[in-house]
Amino acid sequence: MELAYHGHSGFSLSVGGKAYYKELFEPLMPGCRLVPFNDLPAIRAIASKRTAAILLEPVQGEGGIHVATDAYLQGLRTLCDELGIILIFDEIQTGFGRTGKIWFSEHSGVVPDIMCLAKSIGGGVCPNGAIVYRDTEQLAGYVNRNPFFHTSSGGGNDISCQVSSKVIDVLLERKLWENAEMMGTRLKEGLTRIMENNASIIKEIRGKGLMIGIEYTQEFMGVLMADCLSNSGIFAAYSGNAPQVMRFMLPLTVTETQVDEFLNRFKKAVSIQRLYLFFLLPLSKIPIVRKWLNEDDILIPVNVLLRKFGM
Amino acid sequence: MTTMPAYKAIQKGAMTKELISEARSLFSQGLVERLSAHGLDIVESHAKGAYLYDVDGNAYIDGYSGASTYNLGRKNTSAVEVLKQSARETDHGNFVLISEEKATLASRLADFISGDLSCSLFTVVRGEAMDAACKLARGYTGKTELISVDGGWYGETGFSMGLSDRGDKKQFGTLIPGQTIVEFNNIDAAQKSINHDTAAFILEPVQAENHCRKADEKYLRELKLLCEHFGTLLIFDETQTGFGRTGHKFAKDYYGVEPDILVFGEAVTAGVFPMTGLVFTPEVKTFFDAHPLIHLCTFGGHDVGCRVACHMLDQYDAKRPWEQTQKTGKRLMDDLRSLLQDKPEVLDSVSGMGLLVSMRFKDRDVAKDFCVAARNNGLFVVQGAVAKESVVLRPPLTITENEIDQLTDIVKIVMKKI
Ligand SMILES: Cc1ncc(COP(=O)(O)O)c(C=O)c1O
Numbered sequence: 001m002e003l004a005y006h007g008h009s010g011f012s013l014s015v016g017g018k019a020y021y022k023e024l025f026e027p028l029m030p031g032c033r034l035v036p037f038n039d040l041p042a043i044r045a046i047a048s049k050r051t052a053a054i055l056l057e058p059v060q061g062e063g064g065i066h067v068a069t070d071a072y073l074q075g076l077r078t079l080c081d082e083l084g085i086i087l088i089f090d091e092i093q094t095g096f097g098r099t100g101k102i103w104f105s106e107h108s109g110v111v112p113d114i115m116c117l118a119k120s121i122g123g124g125v126c127p128n129g130a131i132v133y134r135d136t137e138q139l140a141g142y143v144n145r146n147p148f149f150h151t152s153s154g155g156g157n158d159i160s161c162q163v164s165s166k167v168i169d170v171l172l173e174r175k176l177w178e179n180a181e182m183m184g185t186r187l188k189e190g191l192t193r194i195m196e197n198n199a200s201i202i203k204e205i206r207g208k209g210l211m212i213g214i215e216y217t218q219e220f221m222g223v224l225m226a227d228c229l230s231n232s233g234i235f236a237a238y239s240g241n242a243p244q245v246m247r248f249m250l251p252l253t254v255t256e257t258q259v260d261e262f263l264n265r266f267k268k269a270v271s272i273q274r275l276y277l278f279f280l281l282p283l284s285k286i287p288i289v290r291k292w293l294n295e296d297d298i299l300i301p302v303n304v305l306l307r308k309f310g311m
Numbered sequence: 312m313t314t315m316p317a318y319k320a321i322q323k324g325a326m327t328k329e330l331i332s333e334a335r336s337l338f339s340q341g342l343v344e345r346l347s348a349h350g351l352d353i354v355e356s357h358a359k360g361a362y363l364y365d366v367d368g369n370a371y372i373d374g375y376s377g378a379s380t381y382n383l384g385r386k387n388t389s390a391v392e393v394l395k396q397s398a399r400e401t402d403h404g405n406f407v408l409i410s411e412e413k414a415t416l417a418s419r420l421a422d423f424i425s426g427d428l429s430c431s432l433f434t435v436v437r438g439e440a441m442d443a444a445c446k447l448a449r450g451y452t453g454k455t456e457l458i459s460v461d462g463g464w465y466g467e468t469g470f471s472m473g474l475s476d477r478g479d480k481k482q483f484g485t486l487i488p489g490q491t492i493v494e495f496n497n498i499d500a501a502q503k504s505i506n507h508d509t510a511a512f513i514l515e516p517v518q519a520e521n522h523c524r525k526a527d528e529k530y531l532r533e534l535k536l537l538c539e540h541f542g543t544l545l546i547f548d549e550t551q552t553g554f555g556r557t558g559h560k561f562a563k564d565y566y567g568v569e570p571d572i573l574v575f576g577e578a579v580t581a582g583v584f585p586m587t588g589l590v591f592t593p594e595v596k597t598f599f600d601a602h603p604l605i606h607l608c609t610f611g612g613h614d615v616g617c618r619v620a621c622h623m624l625d626q627y628d629a630k631r632p633w634e635q636t637q638k639t640g641k642r643l644m645d646d647l648r649s650l651l652q653d654k655p656e657v658l659d660s661v662s663g664m665g666l667l668v669s670m671r672f673k674d675r676d677v678a679k680d681f682c683v684a685a686r687n688n689g690l691f692v693v694q695g696a697v698a699k700e701s702v703v704l705r706p707p708l709t710i711t712e713n714e715i716d717q718l719t720d721i722v723k724i725v726m727k728k729i
Contacts, residue, residue: 010469154585
């Protein structure tokens, strides 16, 4: 998918959607093609019986928190069934309760053939990653005939597996996806109220559960806001593949008080941002300046300069 | 000092059978069959030093060491303590941020590894480290061609698989273009293929999975000159040869040839934490100066892992296991070579370096039978991934001379059975 992020090793990078990560390392695998996300006709136009797999993050994380619609996922499932294509969900960010269900696929009821898991599977303690696949003749049969098709020196190491088993226990015992749903809603509502008063800065709040993205009205604002937030005591990252979007992925254990505290600090950061913009917005009307501002190399020194003025 | 478990033929117990039968449905029937056929149907319960114990209490010498990971012994006591302590005090950290742990490990590695390889990047699995090395080479040189040699094995990720000598890779479609494989130890072949568009020449100084075939000293020296001439980076995969395995800190130290990038494996944490990485010269690092955050890895430079690795580097420095490995390795090699006369019809040759030793049999079936008989006599060994007619012996470097003798005694018993 365009804007997709699956990682930086050979296969993952080849299906990645950001030129910066790929350009200097090409040629990559030639059999990978990108299509716009949530656009069923676009993928229908290029999928064929020769297509091995369709791969997507059901909520694009680095791409800027784009949530796949139910209709899109259902359409993909039908397409894959028609043409014998394997449907792969990268649930590395969405999995383990993040979006208000244990797996994102539960929202739409669409079951992928292969699901990729990592990140929170390690509970923040040990690296781990896995794929799970459907018990079909095609997939299980392949693994059965080629049990060593993918061996990994550190993959599935005993310590990480013990930790990951415990992660699953805790998730189930504490039903953390329910908290993700509730706190996600509270956070989203709070942010929406802030957006309504700051339409010149915030364009959209979107996401699912505790996977929330804020889109600013201009690309350079992501970098600036990261700075304002860090001054207000919030560590936040703008999206690698979409710098105007900032992601908030609070721990699933977050409490109401913490969400409210977060919203207070966020509000404070927005007011600092307004001051910056007092200088920058008029300037950014000039196309060449706007172009500069959208480049990290230029924005970082500008930022440092603004800070000198005590902001 | 722990006492060495006495030799005992293995009784396949009920627990092992039960767990293995469960694996049929959890993983695959094929996996279970393959494991049993190759003498790998062992279910570990715990491990200590050079030994592992199965769930039924049988003891085995660990002749595999997680593919050269457990250089400082299984369940290294102080590593376990540091791991526990670190997990209490910190966690994975944040992969985009700098941390004290990452910085300390980077500077410790720069001191530990001789020469100019003072910059580092941390990854999780070996293949990914090699992928990062190939990308760095392409990025730094602005060239595309990657050349490797036959008999190599680098991992399962995109770049690594294309460079590896494995028969089944075609089934995964068209891999990374611009990768060429030339004959190992043949400088003419290297000369013919290297040109001004070659980003990197990649090889293992000792091919662990290919009957532990060693690069010739002259070959590596000439290769280095060739690379310098064409502005090509020389990449060594030392995931199996590093951290004392060959009787030297790194194989590059034995050869006296400095690569531009060196890939290292989980021996950096002595196997208690999944961590791999690469080290490279400050000159090559200029690529990352200009293009920061262009290769990311969520669990790379994990703060817990970095702390464990720093501790293990202290242990390597204190114990200098490469010194003992020269002695134990020679003892093992001499003993195994003496077997060559006994059964020349099945055992064809013994080769390797330090405690990375390989026995090559008449064919892969004999090698398989060897592993099965070894398993039944308390020795866990695995066939080479490239040369399947070979069986690699790579016990922890902490193995004592007495334990080496026990290992060779088991090999002698096994040789009578095949
Ligand atoms: C959706 C998704 N897939 C894959 C990855 C890559 O994971 P890793 O960094 O462990 O290679 C990431 C990491 O950010 C991700 O967000």
